[in-house]
Amino acid sequence: MSNQVIEEPKELLRFSTAGSVDDGKSTLIGRLLLETNSVYEDQLASVAKSGINRSTGPIDLSLLTDGLRAEREQGITIDVAYRYFQTPRRKFIIADTPGHEQYTRNMATGASTADLAIVLIDARKGVLPQSKRHAFIASLLGIPHVAVAINKMDLVDFRESVYNRIVTDFRAFAEGLQIPFIEFFPVSALDGDNIVTKSDKTPWYSGPPMLEYLETVPLDAGRNYKDLRFAVQYVVRPNLDFRGFAGQLASGILKPGDSVMALPSGRTTKVKSLPSFDGPLNEAFPPMSITVELEDEVDISRGDMLVDPRRMPHVSRRLEAHVVWMQEAPLKTGTPYLLKHTTQTVTASVSELRHKVDINTMAHVPAEELGLNEIGLVQIEAKRPLFYDIYRENRATGCFILIDPETNATAGAGMITEAAWAGRDRRRSAGLQLEEGVLTPAERYKRNGHYPVTIWLTARKDLAYLLERRLFDRGCQVHVLADDHETNLLPEFASVLNHAGVIAICSIASDDDSERDRAASFIERFVAIDPADLPTDDNSAANKILSRLEQTGFLPSEISFNSGEGI
Numbered sequence: 001m002s003n004q005v006i007e008e009p010k011e012l013l014r015f016s017t018a019g020s021v022d023d024g025k026s027t028l029i030g031r032l033l034l035e036t037n038s039v040y041e042d043q044l045a046s047v048a049k050s051g052i053n054r055s056t057g058p059i060d061l062s063l064l065t066d067g068l069r070a071e072r073e074q075g076i077t078i079d080v081a082y083r084y085f086q087t088p089r090r091k092f093i094i095a096d097t098p099g100h101e102q103y104t105r106n107m108a109t110g111a112s113t114a115d116l117a118i119v120l121i122d123a124r125k126g127v128l129p130q131s132k133r134h135a136f137i138a139s140l141l142g143i144p145h146v147a148v149a150i151n152k153m154d155l156v157d158f159r160e161s162v163y164n165r166i167v168t169d170f171r172a173f174a175e176g177l178q179i180p181f182i183e184f185f186p187v188s189a190l191d192g193d194n195i196v197t198k199s200d201k202t203p204w205y206s207g208p209p210m211l212e213y214l215e216t217v218p219l220d221a222g223r224n225y226k227d228l229r230f231a232v233q234y235v236v237r238p239n240l241d242f243r244g245f246a247g248q249l250a251s252g253i254l255k256p257g258d259s260v261m262a263l264p265s266g267r268t269t270k271v272k273s274l275p276s277f278d279g280p281l282n283e284a285f286p287p288m289s290i291t292v293e294l295e296d297e298v299d300i301s302r303g304d305m306l307v308d309p310r311r312m313p314h315v316s317r318r319l320e321a322h323v324v325w326m327q328e329a330p331l332k333t334g335t336p337y338l339l340k341h342t343t344q345t346v347t348a349s350v351s352e353l354r355h356k357v358d359i360n361t362m363a364h365v366p367a368e369e370l371g372l373n374e375i376g377l378v379q380i381e382a383k384r385p386l387f388y389d390i391y392r393e394n395r396a397t398g399c400f401i402l403i404d405p406e407t408n409a410t411a412g413a414g415m416i417t418e419a420a421w422a423g424r425d426r427r428r429s430a431g432l433q434l435e436e437g438v439l440t441p442a443e444r445y446k447r448n449g450h451y452p453v454t455i456w457l458t459a460r461k462d463l464a465y466l467l468e469r470r471l472f473d474r475g476c477q478v479h480v481l482a483d484d485h486e487t488n489l490l491p492e493f494a495s496v497l498n499h500a501g502v503i504a505i506c507s508i509a510s511d512d513d514s515e516r517d518r519a520a521s522f523i524e525r526f527v528a529i530d531p532a533d534l535p536t537d538d539n540s541a542a543n544k545i546l547s548r549l550e551q552t553g554f555l556p557s558e559i560s561f562n563s564g565e566g567i
Contacts, residue, residue, distance in 0.1 A: 010086065011219055014113055016095040018134035019120035024151040028120065028189035029083060029096050032211065035196040038085035089215040114138075115219060116145040118210075123156045123186075127169045135170075136357070139177035140322050140375070140415050142395050145217055146174075146182050149210065153202070154188040160204045178392065181217075185210050223286060224394045228252030228260065228308040229387075231342035231397075232300055236291055244275065244291040245300055247343060250396030252308060254292070255283045261309040262298050263387050266446040268309055269296040286396070303344030305387045312441060313387045313397060316524045320354070320379050321391075321414035323370065327404060329411075331370040331378070337411060338403040341386050342396070345403075348382040370412075377417065391415040444501030448477050452498035453525040453554045454491075455505045455545070456516055460531065463538045464507035470542050471503060476555075478503040491519035498523065525554060 017025040032038075083094045095114060117138040121131055138146055148170055156162045163186045174182060185194055186202050187210060193199035196211045207213075233247035254260075254271060261268045272293045274281035284290045292306065300306075307313060325331050331350060339348035355364035356376035370376045391398030402412040445451055457464050464480050471478040479502055481490050494504035506519070520526045527549065534541040549555035 010089070010091045012091045012093065013115055013214060013217070013219060014093045014095070015116040015118060015214070016114040017118045017120060018131075018138065020122070020125070020128045020130040023120040023122045023131075024189045025118075025120050026096055028118070028149060028151065028187070028195070029094050031189050031192055031195050032094070033083060033085055035192065035211070036085045036087055038083075087211070087215055092214065114141070114143055116147060116214070116217060117143045118147045118149055120149045120151050121166055121170070123150050123152045123162050123166065126166055127173060131170075132173055135174065135179070136177060137324065137375070139179050140324070142392055142398075142415070144180050146179050147210065147213060148182060148184045149187050149189075150184065151187055151189050153186045153193065154191055158186065158193075158199075158201045160202075163205075183207070183213060185213070224251035224389075224396075225253055225285065226251075227311045227313070227389065227394060228254060228258075228306070229313065229342075229389070229394065229397050230254065230260075230290075230292065230306040231344075232302055232304045232306070233343045235301060242293070243297070244293045245306070246289070246291045248289045249284050249286045250342065251286050251394050252311075253283060253285050254290070256280070259309060260294070260306045261312075262300050263305045263307060263313075263315065264385060265299065265304075266443070267296075267298045269294045269298055271295070303342075305342065307387070309443065313389050315385050315387055315441060317382045317385050318351075318379065318524060319382075319386065319388065319416050320377065321400070321416045322357075323350075323376055323378050323402070323412045323414045325370040325372060325374050325376070325412045327409065327411040328372055329404075330372075331376070331412060332368075336405065338405050339380065339382055339386075339400055340403060341388065341400040344384075344386075346382045346384045346386070347405075348380055348402070350378045351381040352379040354378065378414075380414070388416055390417065441501070448475075448501050450476050450503065450555055451525060452501050453503055453527060453549070454494040454498060454519065454523045455503070455549075456508065456519060456526065456528040457505060457545075458508045458529070458531050459510060460534070460538070460541070461507045461509075463534075463541050464505050466538050467542045467545055468505055470546065471555075476503055477501060478505065480505045480507055482507040483509065491515070491523060494519065495523050498525065527554065 017029060019025055083096065085092050085094075117134075119131060119135055119138070121127060135146065148167075150163055150166050153163070163184075167184050170184075171182070185207065186205050187194045188199075189195065193201055194205065194209050196209055198205075198209055208216075229250040229252060230245075231247050231250060232245045234245075236242070236244040236246050254274065256271050256273050258271045259268060260271060272295045274284055275291050275293060281290065305313070323331065331353070333350050333353055336347060336349050339346050353367055353370065354377040356367040356370055356374050357363075358365050364377075367376060370378075386400075387397070388400075389397045398416045400414045400416070401410050402414065403409070404411045455467070457467070461482060464482065468478050468480045479497055481493055481497075481504055483490055483506075490506050490508070494506055497504040508515075516528055520528065529545060529548075534544060546555065
């Protein structure tokens with residue numbers, strides 16, 4: 001009987017290339033494929049016979065990745081080309097992304113799942129605007145590792161001064177980016193210098209060759225193992241005796257017996273088992289695709305999410321995000337889109353375009369719309385609540401795409417920012433420091449039967465107290481904040497009440513647009529009542545306000561409310 005050798009599973013590193021046109025991205029990948037014996041002989045023969053050779057070597061390595069006819073004819077990468085290779089240490093998936101500004105959206109797509117980005121810079125040209133653009137997008141996408149390959153060093157005689165100047169320029173630009181780890185490599189992709197082995201042409205360079213770096217760079221730097229996030233994709237019901245929920249574990253560790261909460265209902269239960277084709281799993285970790293069986297019958301469908309009750313995501317219809325625009329038609333505020341986040345798709349619109357980003361200077365530029373390949377900070381209003389995290393805390397639940405409902409084409413890709421939680425900074429500046437506490441928003445919602453909301457009511461103090469009584473009689477937690485003179489810190493105090501799960505009614509003596517807008521800018525659930533829209537009779541006015549709260553989903557139509565739909 002022969003001894004069977006069982007090979008240990010290898011780690012998988014996903015990385016993308018980025019940079020300006022003709023910096024040598026495709027040639028670099030071709031070199032890696034060639035040196036790791038990942039190219040078949042017939043592929044080499046086909047490239048050699050293609051009749052196209054833009055390099056000075058015996059074979060044009062870029063043709064190993066540029067597969068489209070237009071790419072080969074023009075000498076540029078247009079589409080994202082995925083290539084695979086492995087070494088004794090690791091497996092690799094490469095996304096060769098376009099360098100031309102016209103195809104920036106393709107670069108963002110290819111880099112969206114990467115653990116590492118290689119930014120190529122032509123040693124003759126230095127740091128170009130497109131190099132900055134791609135580095136900025138890599139930063140937005142939360143890629144923890146960036147390898148800067150200063151290519152074509154052979155054309156500058158491998159001068160250390162050229163290398164040092166580019167390193168200094170790039171570091172100066174990267175100071176404004178959130179990239180934890182940056183490494184620099186002087187290389188010649190065409191000749192193979194410092195790609196697989198150290199080159200004797202750069203005795204002044206003490207670092208490893210690029211392949212050795214790729215084999216040893218730490219993984220999981222951006223993986224979140226603390227916050228359980230399991231978005232349900234499909235309900236598995238093969239028979240009456242089994243009901244499971246299938247999907248991909250975005251973050252956290254899940255084991256049988258763990259307590260979980262289902263959103264949006266807020267119901268809590270425990271994991272009964274993690275069945276699989278090979279038998280029950282003892283634990284699951286990201287990014288595994290799994291099926292979860294729960295101990296209790298809980299009404300869960302596609303788009304719902306299982307989370308750890310002690311570490312809740314943010315739940316809101318409103319969020320702020322950086323958006324990379326990918327459509328010819330510009331982004332305009334008020335235009336309806338479909339927003340796909342994890343496994344749910346909701347109708348949404350951009351309520352405000354805060355600014356767009358000048359890639360060259362990193363300056364925030366006022367704008368009324370975003371054009372193709374431009375990047376801006378926007379505020380999103382969704383029709384239903386989303387369960388999300390800040391992108392830098394959790395890439396899986398912190399991103400989304402906007403879809404054109406008419407063409408079903410992807411219009412933009414978004415990364416949720418911390419700016420959505422400016423209320424915390426405003427409370428802190430007012431001397432109000434809030435601890436997160438042990439109780440979660442979902443637990444408060446389950447106890448109270450309603451979401452916290454701030455109602456901004458002008459010049460109707462008696463109506464404010466009548467509305468408080470009506471809400472209290474319905475079983476709501478509610479409190480009036482009255483100010484007969486200046487509004488002062490009412491928005492901050494209302495935010496504190498909302499934090500505790502209480503409905504806050506701000507009774508303002510006279511309308512102040514600036515103060516109302518300030519409150520709306522950082523209070524998540526905010527309803528401003530226009531006095532002109534209300535009947536003069538307080539009872540009728542209270543009925544109208546209650547009806548509006550029900551229609552918008554802020555208030556359930558009955559005291560016993562468990563569906564969790566709407567905010």
